[in-house]
Amino acid sequence: MIGYALRRLGFGAVVMFLVTVFVFMIMRLVPGDAVSLQLQDTGVSKAEADAMRAEFGLDDPVWVQLWTWLGDAVQGDLGTSFYSGESVVDLFLARIPVTVQLGLMAMMLGAVLGLVVGVVAAATRGSMVDGAMRLFAVAFLSVPNFVVALLVLTGLAIWFAWSPPIVYTGPAEDFTSWAQQIAIPVIALGTGGMASVARLTRSSMLESLGSDYIRTVRAKGVRERVVIAKHALRNSTIAVLTLLGLELATVLGGTVIIERMFSLPGTGQLIYQAVLDRDYPVVVACTIFYAGLFVITIILIDLLYALVDPRIRSGKALS
Amino acid sequence: GGGGGTGGSTDSGAAAPVGAPKPGGTAVLQLPSEITNGLNPLISSDPTLNTLLSGSVYGKLIDIKVGPNVKAWELEPDLAESWEVAKDGKSYTFKLRKDVRWHNIAPVNGRAFVADDVVATFEALKKATRVHQWMIEPVTSIEAPDEHTVVFKLSKPYAPMLDYLAYHFNMILPREGVEGKFDLATQAIGTGPFMLDKHTPDVEWVFKKNPDYYIKGKPYVDVIKRPIMTDIAAVTAALRSGRLDSGTTSDQNVAKQLGEQGLKVAETPGAPVSFFINPKVEPFDDLKVRQAVAQAIDWVGMGENIRGKFNLTSLVRPDTSAAALTRDEVLKLRPYDPENAKKLLAEAGLPNGFSTKLMVQRVDDEDVREAQWMQEDLAKVGIKMELEMVDPATGIDRRRKHDFPMAKALRGVHLPDQVWRDFEKESLENYTSVDDAELYELLAQSRAEQDEDKRNEIYRKMQTRMETEIVQVLYPIQKFDYGITGARVQGLYESPIYHGRRLADMWLNES
Amino acid sequence: MTVPSPPLLEVNDLYVQFPTPTGPVNAVAGVSFTVSAGETVAVVGESGSGKSVSSLALLGLLGSGKISSGSVLLRGDELVGAGREKLRRLRGAEIAMIFQNPMSSLDPLFTIGDQLIEALRVHRPMSRRAARARAVELLREVGLPDPERRVRAYPHELSGGQQQRVMVAIALTCEPALLIADEPTTALDVTVEAQILELLRTMQRDRGTALLLITHDMAVVAEMADRVVVMYAGQVVEHGLVEDVLRDPRNPYTKALIDSIPTPATPRDRPMPAIAGNVPTPAQAPPGCRFHPRCPSVFERCSVDAPRLYQLGETRASRCWLHETEPSGSVAETVEEVHRVG
Amino acid sequence: MASGPQLADERAAPLFEARDLVKQFRSRRTVVQAVNGVSLKIPRGRTVGLVGESGSGKSTVARLALRLLDPTSGEVSFDGVDLLRASRAEMRALRRRMQIVFQDPLGSLNPRMRVLNAVGEPLSVHGIAKGKDKADRVVELLERVGLSSGDLYKFSHQFSGGQAQRIGIARALATDPDLIVCDEAVSALDVSVQAQVLNLLKELQAELGLSYLFIAHDLNVVRYMADEVCVMYLGEIVERGDGDELFADPRHPYTKMLVSAVPEFAPELADGRGRRSIPRGEPASPSDPPPGCRFHPRCPQAMRRCREEAPAMHRVPTGRAVACHLFDAPAAPADAEREASER
Amino acid sequence: MTQKPTLTDEAPAVRSAPKPPRPPRRLGVRQVLTALRTFVRSQPLGAAALLLICFFVFVAVFAPLVAPYDPVQQFRRDILEPPSGTYLFGTDDLGRDVLSRTIYGAQTSLLIGVVTTGVSLVLGTAIGVVSGYFGRALDVVVQRVMDSVQAIPGIVLLLFIAVILGPSVRNTIIALTVVITPSFNRIARAETLRVRQEPYVEAARATGAHAPRILALHVLPNLLASVLTLGSLIFAGVIIAESALSFLGIGAPPPTPSWGLMLSEGVRYVERAPWLIIVPSIALSIAVFSFNLLGDALRDHLDPRLQRRALDRVTGLWWGRRMLSRLAPSLSRAADKN
Numbered sequence A: 001m002i003g004y005a006l007r008r009l010g011f012g013a014v015v016m017f018l019v020t021v022f023v024f025m026i027m028r029l030v031p032g033d034a035v036s037l038q039l040q041d042t043g044v045s046k047a048e049a050d051a052m053r054a055e056f057g058l059d060d061p062v063w064v065q066l067w068t069w070l071g072d073a074v075q076g077d078l079g080t081s082f083y084s085g086e087s088v089v090d091l092f093l094a095r096i097p098v099t100v101q102l103g104l105m106a107m108m109l110g111a112v113l114g115l116v117v118g119v120v121a122a123a124t125r126g127s128m129v130d131g132a133m134r135l136f137a138v139a140f141l142s143v144p145n146f147v148v149a150l151l152v153l154t155g156l157a158i159w160f161a162w163s164p165p166i167v168y169t170g171p172a173e174d175f176t177s178w179a180q181q182i183a184i185p186v187i188a189l190g191t192g193g194m195a196s197v198a199r200l201t202r203s204s205m206l207e208s209l210g211s212d213y214i215r216t217v218r219a220k221g222v223r224e225r226v227v228i229a230k231h232a233l234r235n236s237t238i239a240v241l242t243l244l245g246l247e248l249a250t251v252l253g254g255t256v257i258i259e260r261m262f263s264l265p266g267t268g269q270l271i272y273q274a275v276l277d278r279d280y281p282v283v284v285a286c287t288i289f290y291a292g293l294f295v296i297t298i299i300l301i302d303l304l305y306a307l308v309d310p311r312i313r314s315g316k317a318l319s
Numbered sequence B: 001g002g003g004g005g006t007g008g009s010t011d012s013g014a015a016a017p018v019g020a021p022k023p024g025g026t027a028v029l030q031l032p033s034e035i036t037n038g039l040n041p042l043i044s045s046d047p048t049l050n051t052l053l054s055g056s057v058y059g060k061l062i063d064i065k066v067g068p069n070v071k072a073w074e075l076e077p078d079l080a081e082s083w084e085v086a087k088d089g090k091s092y093t094f095k096l097r098k099d100v101r102w103h104n105i106a107p108v109n110g111r112a113f114v115a116d117d118v119v120a121t122f123e124a125l126k127k128a129t130r131v132h133q134w135m136i137e138p139v140t141s142i143e144a145p146d147e148h149t150v151v152f153k154l155s156k157p158y159a160p161m162l163d164y165l166a167y168h169f170n171m172i173l174p175r176e177g178v179e180g181k182f183d184l185a186t187q188a189i190g191t192g193p194f195m196l197d198k199h200t201p202d203v204e205w206v207f208k209k210n211p212d213y214y215i216k217g218k219p220y221v222d223v224i225k226r227p228i229m230t231d232i233a234a235v236t237a238a239l240r241s242g243r244l245d246s247g248t249t250s251d252q253n254v255a256k257q258l259g260e261q262g263l264k265v266a267e268t269p270g271a272p273v274s275f276f277i278n279p280k281v282e283p284f285d286d287l288k289v290r291q292a293v294a295q296a297i298d299w300v301g302m303g304e305n306i307r308g309k310f311n312l313t314s315l316v317r318p319d320t321s322a323a324a325l326t327r328d329e330v331l332k333l334r335p336y337d338p339e340n341a342k343k344l345l346a347e348a349g350l351p352n353g354f355s356t357k358l359m360v361q362r363v364d365d366e367d368v369r370e371a372q373w374m375q376e377d378l379a380k381v382g383i384k385m386e387l388e389m390v391d392p393a394t395g396i397d398r399r400r401k402h403d404f405p406m407a408k409a410l411r412g413v414h415l416p417d418q419v420w421r422d423f424e425k426e427s428l429e430n431y432t433s434v435d436d437a438e439l440y441e442l443l444a445q446s447r448a449e450q451d452e453d454k455r456n457e458i459y460r461k462m463q464t465r466m467e468t469e470i471v472q473v474l475y476p477i478q479k480f481d482y483g484i485t486g487a488r489v490q491g492l493y494e495s496p497i498y499h500g501r502r503l504a505d506m507w508l509n510e511s
Numbered sequence C: 001m002t003v004p005s006p007p008l009l010e011v012n013d014l015y016v017q018f019p020t021p022t023g024p025v026n027a028v029a030g031v032s033f034t035v036s037a038g039e040t041v042a043v044v045g046e047s048g049s050g051k052s053v054s055s056l057a058l059l060g061l062l063g064s065g066k067i068s069s070g071s072v073l074l075r076g077d078e079l080v081g082a083g084r085e086k087l088r089r090l091r092g093a094e095i096a097m098i099f100q101n102p103m104s105s106l107d108p109l110f111t112i113g114d115q116l117i118e119a120l121r122v123h124r125p126m127s128r129r130a131a132r133a134r135a136v137e138l139l140r141e142v143g144l145p146d147p148e149r150r151v152r153a154y155p156h157e158l159s160g161g162q163q164q165r166v167m168v169a170i171a172l173t174c175e176p177a178l179l180i181a182d183e184p185t186t187a188l189d190v191t192v193e194a195q196i197l198e199l200l201r202t203m204q205r206d207r208g209t210a211l212l213l214i215t216h217d218m219a220v221v222a223e224m225a226d227r228v229v230v231m232y233a234g235q236v237v238e239h240g241l242v243e244d245v246l247r248d249p250r251n252p253y254t255k256a257l258i259d260s261i262p263t264p265a266t267p268r269d270r271p272m273p274a275i276a277g278n279v280p281t282p283a284q285a286p287p288g289c290r291f292h293p294r295c296p297s298v299f300e301r302c303s304v305d306a307p308r309l310y311q312l313g314e315t316r317a318s319r320c321w322l323h324e325t326e327p328s329g330s331v332a333e334t335v336e337e338v339h340r341v342g
Numbered sequence D: 001m002a003s004g005p006q007l008a009d010e011r012a013a014p015l016f017e018a019r020d021l022v023k024q025f026r027s028r029r030t031v032v033q034a035v036n037g038v039s040l041k042i043p044r045g046r047t048v049g050l051v052g053e054s055g056s057g058k059s060t061v062a063r064l065a066l067r068l069l070d071p072t073s074g075e076v077s078f079d080g081v082d083l084l085r086a087s088r089a090e091m092r093a094l095r096r097r098m099q100i101v102f103q104d105p106l107g108s109l110n111p112r113m114r115v116l117n118a119v120g121e122p123l124s125v126h127g128i129a130k131g132k133d134k135a136d137r138v139v140e141l142l143e144r145v146g147l148s149s150g151d152l153y154k155f156s157h158q159f160s161g162g163q164a165q166r167i168g169i170a171r172a173l174a175t176d177p178d179l180i181v182c183d184e185a186v187s188a189l190d191v192s193v194q195a196q197v198l199n200l201l202k203e204l205q206a207e208l209g210l211s212y213l214f215i216a217h218d219l220n221v222v223r224y225m226a227d228e229v230c231v232m233y234l235g236e237i238v239e240r241g242d243g244d245e246l247f248a249d250p251r252h253p254y255t256k257m258l259v260s261a262v263p264e265f266a267p268e269l270a271d272g273r274g275r276r277s278i279p280r281g282e283p284a285s286p287s288d289p290p291p292g293c294r295f296h297p298r299c300p301q302a303m304r305r306c307r308e309e310a311p312a313m314h315r316v317p318t319g320r321a322v323a324c325h326l327f328d329a330p331a332a333p334a335d336a337e338r339e340a341s342e343r
Numbered sequence E: 001m002t003q004k005p006t007l008t009d010e011a012p013a014v015r016s017a018p019k020p021p022r023p024p025r026r027l028g029v030r031q032v033l034t035a036l037r038t039f040v041r042s043q044p045l046g047a048a049a050l051l052l053i054c055f056f057v058f059v060a061v062f063a064p065l066v067a068p069y070d071p072v073q074q075f076r077r078d079i080l081e082p083p084s085g086t087y088l089f090g091t092d093d094l095g096r097d098v099l100s101r102t103i104y105g106a107q108t109s110l111l112i113g114v115v116t117t118g119v120s121l122v123l124g125t126a127i128g129v130v131s132g133y134f135g136r137a138l139d140v141v142v143q144r145v146m147d148s149v150q151a152i153p154g155i156v157l158l159l160f161i162a163v164i165l166g167p168s169v170r171n172t173i174i175a176l177t178v179v180i181t182p183s184f185n186r187i188a189r190a191e192t193l194r195v196r197q198e199p200y201v202e203a204a205r206a207t208g209a210h211a212p213r214i215l216a217l218h219v220l221p222n223l224l225a226s227v228l229t230l231g232s233l234i235f236a237g238v239i240i241a242e243s244a245l246s247f248l249g250i251g252a253p254p255p256t257p258s259w260g261l262m263l264s265e266g267v268r269y270v271e272r273a274p275w276l277i278i279v280p281s282i283a284l285s286i287a288v289f290s291f292n293l294l295g296d297a298l299r300d301h302l303d304p305r306l307q308r309r310a311l312d313r314v315t316g317l318w319w320g321r322r323m324l325s326r327l328a329p330s331l332s333r334a335a336d337k338n
């Protein structure tokens, strides 16, 4: 297991390195730079702009930039923002809680609702309930989340003259305010997840419900409720876990629109703005962080598998 | 540049105040974006920074007047009680107020404001070559003969000097800040009505009342919160629910809707819509083609339909200068005349039109709609124009590299002299490579001309020349933004520039 | 055990239908048999002949299929049409089952102890602690080495034979009156098969449990069963005492089937006696006698009319038109009538 | 066709010969010793049978024989050519002459291929026939295995298991091979169908002079098919000899156990029940084989020596070879033909 | 007592087919019709979805005939007109006919959907199949590269590509293709690892078939079902993604009519002119719904018994909300272990 984990970590490191190289290569191709942006409206001369470029190291060839960055990174220095001069690590760490809260809550909502819908649909396979639930799930899949968010937001404002609190507060500071604030984004983000979880739950439930061991459990005289909730559901979790883990990795990277819409100070906004601002240190660092998150999520999923499935724990492949 | 999109003011309420001003309360005013570059005014030209600090935290020597009856650009004293311009125009003397104290924050600790601070500020500004030095370029020395007098010596007459000093960039900093005793990038200690209290990155800025403000009894409100809100739907919802006191939108439909629902809507003059035609790209090297383009587009219709409230303008803004051409004057120079446009094209040897591209740097949704409007109008005279959407960084880069046939952006300039600076030969912002000796001659004259009316006359000539002979840069309309305020906000007047001092006059009518 | 006791289980003219994309299909079409208390009845037949379906139907474990007609009497109590709850109470308590593939028949995510305890506590109120103790005891009884430790093992940690032992233990938790073993050794090696068969035999002997043993292996039948039911294409074609049927198969199918089994005595230099053709699926069952296209003794009538099950003596019946004209003169009687008699 | 128990045909060089085959599968943590020193000779036109429990390495031997896997060590030769040294081109040419039939009849047919192409694949691969020729040849093959031209354009799922296995055999026959490896070719079939296929295989052998490596776990089937039967246990051949004799008089304790475990189907015996001895223990795992004789933990006759020393192959007078210390008779250790060498 | 067994036993089915049937033509009209008929019969819901998709395709292809107006023509007197006889679904903020835009929007949206899905399907499958089949170092390298592409947050990739290439329909397709290709790679690789171990592949190898032949004739056809199913689901995801890109201003440039763009433009008028988002939303939902249903049906139809398991996993894991289904590490890992 340890060897396996090390190998995965090794792969993870390779992936992160490749990501870094990609990002540096891409940045080379991107038009415009932070200097032009910062110096607009200032009537500055070209020479001065070039001096500033040199200061940021933007005039070096890209491989020198990459090499310098790697050298610094190895020493734990991931750079500072071209704009605020803050350490990118601080920038990222300050914003990650919001994104994680949003992502986790959305996932939890999606997971809980999705599981319920999926289980009910599987248990009532072929019935009206099943049909309705699947329809419902697909309907949610086919509306972009920002549209859901806008409809909810506008609807509440029009009919109830209510809107979420404007200023983001952490859950520890003011729980009610936080809950109100995060509710709509979570719903918007969660519904899509719900639909895919429901789909997957249904199909893997059906798969387990048709399996031999479920027949054994039924033959023991166990109540259908228990059959479904205990045996079938638990056996479906592997697939659902995979989905959830990977959704987490993507949800975290994909909250840009929602974060902007609800003025949530998360990483989505940070990275989006950094790309637009050509704030390369921030872009690189965020991307690396995300890649790391992706890699870690995948390793975590593996560990979770092992937790759920004793066969994996003891190193046997999935059946 | 593009970032200066929301131009003038972000918050404003035009209606006459209800009842008498009363102190206290917390006002929540939308801030459309976060600062990008730290708080140091010597380094940053970020409009958001000016929105936040200029006038509200830092005072200026001179300010512009706002209020219920002020229509035009008019200077008024701020830290300088009075000023005097030497006959030759080469020396400016300012008498400073004696009752001004810095905010009571370490390391400045509420000491008195003195002439030395002004000297320190402007000396630093002259050295801060990267940013605003150009405004005071002819200034050769700044001296403080006594604690409350400052003298600016210039190398040549420089008529726009006072306007620039009132401009939002020229905040007066304490010497401690300039000398690095505190970090100007993270701290702001000024003389303004409000003190910076708290900043949560990407979330909000909080200001509290400066109890030692030199105007007794002001500011009225205790706290101003500036939550960062980008999305108009969220702003609208928050305005409706009363969580937000003031917000801005560029969308007339939204404004109308909110107005109907009992919110106060103030039409606030904003940045000019800027349209660039690059004569280095064929067929725009032919003046006739450029004229054809200018005349083929129904600018008035565009303003009416897309912006709602707008000014038909030439290059100079009516709200910052009396030199701006009026609507009729503009219409005469640049009529909507598709027939004539076709004729001009035919004369240029392009009777069947041609294909081209418009680089659109989007600031608000209306920009995109305007681009589509222009597209359709040009199509009618046979010019097939494709839209090329770019992000700000790409936009600024390509404009500076003259890498576009036509471009549309929002160029956030306010003052007449500032407008012309862009077209100087060496200017980085001379996107369309304007190179017109006559124009430059006029510009030099204007700077030397002390008399305002005469100077305005020169500006008019320059606008006419730009509209008829050059036609490389058009600021065809000035857009308006819609400041929307809740019922309780009183005394918040619009301003063409970032003008935080007016917040001192704002009060809340808790009803 | 040659004298049949009053039947514990009586299956009468059972039809099971499955919906398929091409319309409903009768996977089982008129199956009847009885199992008496303490008796071992084997059901043999080739793949797809409906053995599993018939047995699963007894307990309502058919999934998408349903019993379309017939009756299942457990001690005279009708199970067809009984409520879900009633069937559930029977499962495990009165009728237990073990299945072909032990690897996939145990829930991989629970320890075998948990699965045993679940079986114990479903039908009887019992503390977890007591259940665990009983589980260990049961594991010991089925011959699992080191049961105290193994009770915490997961299914995949056991070999196939051990897993099947656990299945037997689970089946026996509530001392059921009838144990249905659906090909319990097909997936196992011969050496292990012998062990499991031995286990079943001792368990059954010690507890007096009736055993319905489903298999396709005549040798297992010969080893284990008192009576045998031979199925073909969803129907019973012959049944009787094992000695009788194996020694003297009366139905041509049974005969051919037995012949085609290689034994140590099969001469190597001669071709194996084989049955031509293939087992039809229920959907494509031919008209008339379902075996007629492959039958060596086929004659005209076979392809037209479906033969009934002829009673040949007290304990014996066969489905073949040959019996109608049989000179032996045994009374041709349908099995249904026999059931009516007793 | 039939022949007596003439083993180890010395007259002609065997068609196929494997010597000391060892195959280890290494995974990250374990080494599975799937095959551990197996030697085999298949004379032309003969059948060598391989029986053993699940996991004893039968399929691995089959794959090694066809060089679908490369052995960890050992030698394989086919018609005098060393397969392990054969070049790619040589190997390809040789593949025409050796074919395999798998256990799972449906699984070994590509579900998306029509019979024509499935059976004709070897013809296309080796450029033997194309288009009409190919179709003709396939029809011929189909008829030979008891199918008809009507099946030419069907897909595998339209066939029953027995028919599918015939298609598999037809495919194996397409290139006129000399050797066919039947890896549990009849295990998945019902007895009645199994008999058909066995007959077919024998018939083909008689007609075409094929050699078979016939793998099964059913002793009776192997006995029926093979001229020589090899019994495998945990990757090793423990006993070999004529099937009838092996059955009648198993020598190796494992063979004995196996034979006695087979449930006896003897209708003529009125009461054979409970007569068998029940085998002890369970096969050990090939990833952790016991030291010494691999069978010793289950062997009723195990001695101390068995725990320490792996037995060599001993030739016993009846023309059989047994790998067991019990046969390490003082009489003739020199006679012991060391066919299998342990490490 | 035994009948003499014949080598060619005379099963009646065999007897009744004396002459070889004509080989089925590859793509005759009859074959297509037959295939369709069986599909309709076994998957009525899927058939309905197919019908809807055909409808969309028809509308898209014949947009000029179907649409009442030019989709970019601005009726400047009729800005934000509610639905009426003249404008069936009202007009937008530039006075363009919403119905016509929606109809032409089908063109853009379907084009983006089809091309993106098609190209990434081909690319991803090719990469996955080759990498999975040959394994070893190639596999490790290729998969790490694919992982890296996946590990970069989709939004960063999309933004960068949009910024570098500029927003256009073509570039939207390129950007989405880059983002989606790894998921096809994953599923194709996982399926290849599965198929590679099928006995029929081993049989082909035993025959001496070359790798290209095995890949083309044995591996590809047998993983196509799962890949196609994933494809039909990703297709729907692409259309949604396009709307998100448009919302961020990096999608198809105006005035191109596309559902995503219409949604993102119209969303500001939810209150004043709800028809601006209702109409494209409904079109989008129905299209997405159809593709989902078709995906389900395809899965059931193509593979009633095979591959069910792997497929269910995969199809559950499709785009869901965000950029990708980064699916099947579990699948590939499970396969790795063998």
Ligand SMILES: Nc1ncnc2c1ncn2[C@@H]1O[C@H](COP(=O)(O)OP(=O)(O)OP(=O)(O)O)[C@@H](O)[C@H]1O
Pocket (backbone or CB within 6 Å): C018, C019, C020, C027, C028, C045, C046, C047, C048, C049, C050, C051, C052, C053, C054, C063, C064, C065, C216, C281, C282
């Ligand atoms: N769920 C189902 N849907 C449709 N048909 C089914 C279903 N289950 C079983 N059948 C059909 O019923 C017939 C009898 O199946 P059954 O499993 O009883 O056979 P069996 O005798 O147990 O065979 P085996 O020896 O292979 O286990 C088969 O032809 C099968 O195709």
Ligand SMILES: Nc1ncnc2c1ncn2[C@@H]1O[C@H](COP(=O)(O)OP(=O)(O)OP(=O)(O)O)[C@@H](O)[C@H]1O
Pocket (backbone or CB within 6 Å): D025, D026, D032, D033, D034, D052, D053, D054, D055, D056, D057, D058, D059, D060, D061, D217, D286, E338
């Ligand atoms: N590719 C492989 N990688 C790792 N281990 C393998 C591989 N192939 C086979 N083995 C292992 O080698 C041993 C022998 O396997 P093999 O398939 O040869 O046995 P077998 O006798 O054919 O068994 P069965 O009767 O079940 O087919 C088994 O323990 C098996 O798990």
Ligand SMILES: [Mg+2]
Pocket (backbone or CB within 6 Å): C051, C052, C053, C182, C183
């Ligand atoms: Mg069965």
Ligand SMILES: [Mg+2]
Pocket (backbone or CB within 6 Å): D058, D059, D060, D183, D184
């Ligand atoms: Mg094998």
